[in-house]
Amino acid sequence: MVRLDGVGLEFGQAGTTNRVLQAVSFSVAEGGFRWLLGPSGAGKTSLLRLLHLAVRPTEGRLTLLDQDIGAAARSRLPVLRRRIGMVFQDFRLLPHLSAFDNVALPLRLAGRPEGQVRVDAVELLSWVGLSRKLQSRPAELSGGEQQRVAIARAVVARPLLLLADEPTGNLDDLQAERLMQLLHEMNRLGTTVVVATHNAALVSRHPAHTLRLLDGRLVRDD
Amino acid sequence: MTKAVAARSARIGAARPGTARTGAGRPPRRAPALLRPARFDDLGLRRALSDRLLPSLVAAMAFLAALALAGTAGASALGRQWQEGAGSVLTVQVTEPAGAAADGGGTRLDRVLALLRGTPGIASARALDAGELEALLRPWLGTGAGRIALPLPAVVDVRLSDPALDAGRLAVRVEAAAPGTLLESHDRWMRRLAVLARSLQACAGLALAVVAFVAVAVVAVAVRAGLATRRGAIEIVHGLGATDGYIAGRFARRATLLAATGAGIGAVAAVPVLLGLAGLAAPFTGQAEDVGAAELVHALPLALWLSLPSLPAAAAAIGWITAQGTVRRWLRRLP
Ligand SMILES: Nc1ncnc2c1ncn2[C@@H]1O[C@H](COP(=O)(O)OP(=O)(O)O)[C@@H](O)[C@H]1O
Ligand SMILES: [Mg+2]
Numbered sequence: 105m106v107r108l109d110g111v112g113l114e115f116g117q118a119g120t121t122n123r124v125l126q127a128v129s130f131s132v133a134e135g136g137f138r139w140l141l142g143p144s145g146a147g148k149t150s151l152l153r154l155l156h157l158a159v160r161p162t163e164g165r166l167t168l169l170d171q172d173i174g175a176a177a178r179s180r181l182p183v184l185r186r187r188i189g190m191v192f193q194d195f196r197l198l199p200h201l202s203a204f205d206n207v208a209l210p211l212r213l214a215g216r217p218e219g220q221v222r223v224d225a226v227e228l229l230s231w232v233g234l235s236r237k238l239q240s241r242p243a244e245l246s247g248g249e250q251q252r253v254a255i256a257r258a259v260v261a262r263p264l265l266l267l268a269d270e271p272t273g274n275l276d277d278l279q280a281e282r283l284m285q286l287l288h289e290m291n292r293l294g295t296t297v298v299v300a301t302h303n304a305a306l307v308s309r310h311p312a313h314t315l316r317l318l319d320g321r322l323v324r325d326d
Numbered sequence: 327m328t329k330a331v332a333a334r335s336a337r338i339g340a341a342r343p344g345t346a347r348t349g350a351g352r353p354p355r356r357a358p359a360l361l362r363p364a365r366f367d368d369l370g371l372r373r374a375l376s377d378r379l380l381p382s383l384v385a386a387m388a389f390l391a392a393l394a395l396a397g398t399a400g401a402s403a404l405g406r407q408w409q410e411g412a413g414s415v416l417t418v419q420v421t422e423p424a425g426a427a428a429d430g431g432g433t434r435l436d437r438v439l440a441l442l443r444g445t446p447g448i449a450s451a452r453a454l455d456a457g458e459l460e461a462l463l464r465p466w467l468g469t470g471a472g473r474i475a476l477p478l479p480a481v482v483d484v485r486l487s488d489p490a491l492d493a494g495r496l497a498v499r500v501e502a503a504a505p506g507t508l509l510e511s512h513d514r515w516m517r518r519l520a521v522l523a524r525s526l527q528a529c530a531g532l533a534l535a536v537v538a539f540v541a542v543a544v545v546a547v548a549v550r551a552g553l554a555t556r557r558g559a560i561e562i563v564h565g566l567g568a569t570d571g572y573i574a575g576r577f578a579r580r581a582t583l584l585a586a587t588g589a590g591i592g593a594v595a596a597v598p599v600l601l602g603l604a605g606l607a608a609p610f611t612g613q614a615e616d617v618g619a620a621e622l623v624h625a626l627p628l629a630l631w632l633s634l635p636s637l638p639a640a641a642a643a644i645g646w647i648t649a650q651g652t653v654r655r656w657l658r659r660l661p
Contacts, residue, residue: 124429158565160661179569182661186567196562200370210566257566 105265105296106155106171107131109283112163113150113320125320127164132298134264137291139307140300141324143319148300149193151317152267157181169264186214189263191271195254197242203229203236203253204292210261226247228256231286233279247274255283259290267291268299272306284310369559369573371580374552380581381588384645386543388592388637394537395637396600397530399630405523416484416493418442418451419508420502423480427504435480436503441503445496449489454481479508485564542640545581545648550576553656564660574653578646585645589638597634600626 113125125147132304140148153159154166157173166173169184176184189210197206208225216224229238232252234245242250251274258266266287272280284306291297298315302308307314317326423435430437435453442451454462461479498508553560560573604626 156565158661176661182564182567182569184567190565196558196564196565198368198370198559200373200559201368205366205368209563212366212368213563213566213568213572270515 105132105134105136106298107167108161108164109155109167110164111154111160111161111166113154114162125154125161128317128320128322129164130315130322130325132296134296135291135294136296137201137287138298138315139312140298141307141314144302146317147320148317149269150320152190152298152300153267154273154317155265155267156188157185181308186261187264189258189266191251191254191258191266191268193269195242195250197250197253197257199242201240202241203224203234203245203249206242206253207256207260210257211227214261224260225256228260229253232256232282233323248276248279251275252279255286263295265296266298268297270301271299272301272303278295280306283322369556369576371552372574374555375548375577375580375584377584377587380548380584381591383544384541384585384588385592385595387537387544387625388589388641389596390539391534391589391637391640392596392600392634394530394533395633396596396603396626397533397631398527399627400603401490401523401526401530402629403627405520405527415486415512416482417510417512418482419479419510420482420504421443421479421506421508422477423453428502434507435482436493437503438500438507439482441500442482442496445491445492445499447486449485449487451482451484454483485658486625525580538640541585541644542648544643545585546652548584549577549649549652550567550656551579552580553653560657561660564657570654570657574650577653578649581645582642583645583647586638586642589641593634593637600630 108128108130111125112123115122115124126150140151142148150159154161155168157168160166161174169187171180171184173181179183198209201209204225207229208221211221211224212218226235226238229235232255234249234252234256237245240249242253245253251271255268255271258268268287271283275283280303280313287297287299288310314324314326315322418438420438422437423433425434427434427437432440439451439453442448459478462481491510493509500507500509563573578592
């Protein structure tokens with residue numbers, strides 16, 4: 105499902121290059137679950153961006169959904185992205201759209217019939233406890249509510265790979281547990297899940313295979 | 327693999343945890359009608375590509391284009407009229423037509439007519455009557471031309487059977503018979519007028535090309551501004567799996583609508599101006615001077631009436647193609 109062989113990522117700005125990831129190698133089988141841990145600045149977000157196809161590796165080989173991403177044509181990537189759900193650290197909701205339209209967007213982009221779009225988006229928003237906020241814009245929602253809209257949007261199209269970047273950052277313990285239930289259930293049904301987090305308590309309550317990054321290098325994989 | 331995904335998708339809806347507890351377990355059969363906005367604007371282009379600036383600029387372009395089209399139509403109409411006038415190849419003006427001829431008997435006009443009719447290579451020579459003369463002078467002197475107390479020359483319309491007739495020698499002979507008589511060969515003027523008409527058309531065509539070029543630039547600048555304003559939204563939608571074609575299509579649809587609207591307004595605004603010009607030109611294009619609104623509609627060439635509605639269509643095409651090109655080129659910066 106996911107395989108990295110000696111993957112490196114560099115950002116070059118005005119002559120200087122910033123090596124964000126170096127020689128990262130690991131793989132996740134279909135249906136696997138990984139915690140992605142590491143101090144701030146270790147490269148967790150950058151690694152998730154690689155897996156979300158928001159950047160391409162500058163070194164090594166990244167294989168995702170049976171595709172060699174380094175070699176894939178640019179026009180191949182949108183279809184792959186639709187099979188990957190991502191909960192961003194900063195939510196990235198569209199500010200001018202309602203919660204409902206934000207969650208409906210991946211389904212509409214995938215060309216699902218409007219009737220199914222409504223049913224699925226409403227169901228997901230109800231599940232994250234926002235059935236009374238369907239028409240609210242992100243600016244009218246609290247940080248935790250925005251995060252839950254972002255979670256609903258990431259899972260609504262039933263992705264094969266679900267990535268979450270500190271998804272409990274704005275959630276209380278109860279909501280964090282409900283999120284974990286959702287992730288586990290998606291995982292149990294076959295979705296591969298990678299979650300970056302700082303929340304040590306959450307990790308200890310839900311022990312699973314762990315990847316630990318330090319200064320852009322993978323220092324633990326077990 | 328796809329089969330497995332479908333099966334999984336079918337199950338997840340039913341088995342998703344917590345659905346029962348939230349009390350929203352049964353997906354609503356009928357979602358509220360207001361859930362989907364009438365026009366779903368995921369990139370927020372209704373504000374990013376404003377309905378003020380672009381349509382106003384395109385309206386101004388369309389107005390200019392309408393004037394240029396009128397120039398083309400007018401030049402070709404005048405050119406055609408002059409070509410039709412070319413049938414009479416030679417005009418001879420006899421001043422003091424009733425005066426005595428230089429030698430022999432008869433009036434100057436009679437002498438000139440006899441001389442012309444006797445010249446090999448001339449098919450016919452006919453003096454215009456008062457009515458025809460008045461029609462000829464109407465553009466310059468108004469409807470009362472015939473009553474004006476000016477010594478008018480006689481005008482003889484000469485048709486040639488031999489196009490190679492030596493007009494210079496004929497002029498000398500006519501001058502000898504009735505001194506002061508003017509002989510005007512039309513074909514030299516016709517050639518000049520044809521060149522003038524063609525030049526006017528070329529200028530109008532050039533003006534159209536410049537207007538189209540500026541319209542492309544205006545749309546490109548507006549679309550680029552929209553891309554800059556909506557960069558965040560575009561990156562999000564791109565990350566959710568939108569293709570370049572989808573994003574470019576959103577921009578192109580909006581730009582097409584705005585450009586066509588602007589061009590429609592500009593074309594309509596040009597109509598009164600064109601009718602006014604047609605009114606001024608009417609006496610020169612063989613029409614009565616005091617024309618009513620109904621006749622004015624016919625005063626504009628049919629080709630012009632047909633090409634005015636093509637302005638919004640052309641603007642729509644420019645909007646669509648320019649937006650598609652601009653957005654697709656811009657999107658290359660995303661992976
Ligand atoms: N677009 C970028 N350009 C340059 N440097 C970047 C970019 N994105 C991230 N970085 C750098 O990469 C490093 C890792 O960042 P990040 O992946 O966000 O870490 P984490 O999510 O673990 O906190 C940081 O030093 C950051 O400054
Ligand atoms: Mg981060």
